[in-house]
Amino acid sequence: MRCTGSLSLERDIPDRGSHYAAEGTAAHAVADWILSRSIDDQDAYELVGQFVARVDGKDVLLAQTSLTDIWEVDGPMVEHGLDFARLVRSYAQGSLNPMIATDQRYDFSHVIDVPNSFGTADAVVLDGDTLIVIDYKYGMGVKVDAEHNEQLQLYALGALHQYEIVADIQHVMMVIHQPRMNHVSEWQITVDQLRQFGEEAKLKAQNILAGVIDYEPGEKQCKFCKAKALCPALKAEVLNTVAADASDFEDLTEGEMLVAGNENALSIMMSKVSLIEDWCKAVRAEVERKLFDGSEVPGYKLVEGRKGIRKWADEEAVLKALKSFRMKKDDIYDYTLISPTKAEKVFSDNPSRWEKLEKLTSRSDGKPSVAPATDRRPALTVSAIADDFSDLTN
Numbered sequence: 068m069r070c071t072g073s074l075s076l077e078r079d080i081p082d083r084g085s086h087y088a089a090e091g092t093a094a095h096a097v098a099d100w101i102l103s104r105s106i107d108d109q110d111a112y113e114l115v116g117q118f119v120a121r122v123d124g125k126d127v128l129l130a131q132t133s134l135t136d137i138w139e140v141d142g143p144m145v146e147h148g149l150d151f152a153r154l155v156r157s158y159a160q161g162s163l164n165p166m167i168a169t170d171q172r173y174d175f176s177h178v179i180d181v182p183n184s185f186g187t188a189d190a191v192v193l194d195g196d197t198l199i200v201i202d203y204k205y206g207m208g209v210k211v212d213a214e215h216n217e218q219l220q221l222y223a224l225g226a227l228h229q230y231e232i233v234a235d236i237q238h239v240m241m242v243i244h245q246p247r248m249n250h251v252s253e254w255q256i257t258v259d260q261l262r263q264f265g266e267e268a269k270l271k272a273q274n275i276l277a278g279v280i281d282y283e284p285g286e287k288q289c290k291f292c293k294a295k296a297l298c299p300a301l302k303a304e305v306l307n308t309v310a311a312d313a314s315d316f317e318d319l320t321e322g323e324m325l326v327a328g329n330e331n332a333l334s335i336m337m338s339k340v341s342l343i344e345d346w347c348k349a350v351r352a353e354v355e356r357k358l359f360d361g362s363e364v365p366g367y368k369l370v371e372g373r374k375g376i377r378k379w380a381d382e383e384a385v386l387k388a389l390k391s392f393r394m395k396k397d398d399i400y401d402y403t404l405i406s407p408t409k410a411e412k413v414f415s416d417n418p419s420r421w422e423k424l425e426k427l428t429s430r431s432d433g434k435p436s437v438a439p440a441t442d443r444r445p446a447l448t449v450s451a452i453a454d455d456f457s458d459l460t461n
Contacts, residue, residue: 077292097140098152100148151190154201180273185225186221202219239256295349
């Protein structure tokens with residue numbers, strides 16, 4: 068919806084997947100397993116060490132498997148799955164007979180008038196006259212907000228179509244949960260506002276079918292676009308921003324960057340920094356992909372990078388050898404205190420003990436960082452460096 072040109076550019080580019088995507092898929096399977104089966108904490112942790120594998124198009128949990136496309140379940144994955152399950156259930160406490168649907172496919176083909184248009188929502192809660200669509204995002208790289216989120220609004224349109232025959236739905240709430248970033252974002256609108264978005268989505272879809280293609284580079288739409296390294300519009304956007312009026316990067320000076328006395332030039336360029344950084348990463352990744360595929364990229368080649376850190380190939384053998392040297396246990400092992408985060412989990416069922424420990428914790432302030440003016444965090448009050456010095460003119 069943000070850049071209709073991306074559809075045609077991405078069409079012939081394979082989806083290579085990633086470590087993060089595989090991990091996210093496994094985490095979703097664990098969270099759905101916990102939520103849909105109402106598993107308690109003790110039983111949930113028995114999932115640790117099992118494997119999430121793709122079988123007949125579905126993600127399943129297996130105690131052991133010979134499949135190669137798998138992911139082993141770890142403790143944090145279960146912990147965050149439990150957090151997600153508790154969050155979903157908390158939205159279902161407002162009425163006597165709430166409905167919770169997990170990992171369901173919702174079709175919105177009727178909205179945009181394009182067959183086979185659907186999405187799978189992690190959880191949908193029907194609580195009185197409010198439809199709640201909840202999305203579980205396991206990644207840590209990008210914080211995602213629910214406000215004006217196209218993905219969730221499309222899911223909500225599909226869910227509304229399915230459930231409005233059994234309930235008088237007046238409000239729609241969209242929720243994004245990113246447990247590893249301690250982030251929950253909510254956004255509530257009316258059904259009429261959601262339908263208005265549906266009209267906008269339909270217009271975009273019909274324009275694409277009619278061959279009306281627009282390239283609109285931007286941070287959000289380019290973030291996960293597979294074609295950004297090859298996109299001429301993004302390339303032009305980057306070069307126009309970085310080079311300003313200079314004919315060559317080497318000719319750049321502060322004066323040329325702040326062209327025509329534009330006092331807002333620095334602000335404008337700052338707004339493009341993330342977009343430019345992502346473009347640079349995408350170009351590097353595309354070059355690597357071609358070289359790994361055996362294709363040539365003039366002027367570049369693959370070389371061996373820095374070797375990894377040393378580690379024991381067989382810890383049991385090393386331990387046996389160290390003991391044979393008559394070394395003391397304190398010299399063999401490194402001991403460290405558990406972290407406050409782990410201590411809080413250990414004493415989750417004993418708040419009084421954790422309260423005593425919490426008084427012994429400290430936490431440094433976050434380092435100042437640049438953020439857009441629309442960021443919800445309050446602005447820091449910072450004095451000019453010159454104010455720290457005395458006037459010694461006399």
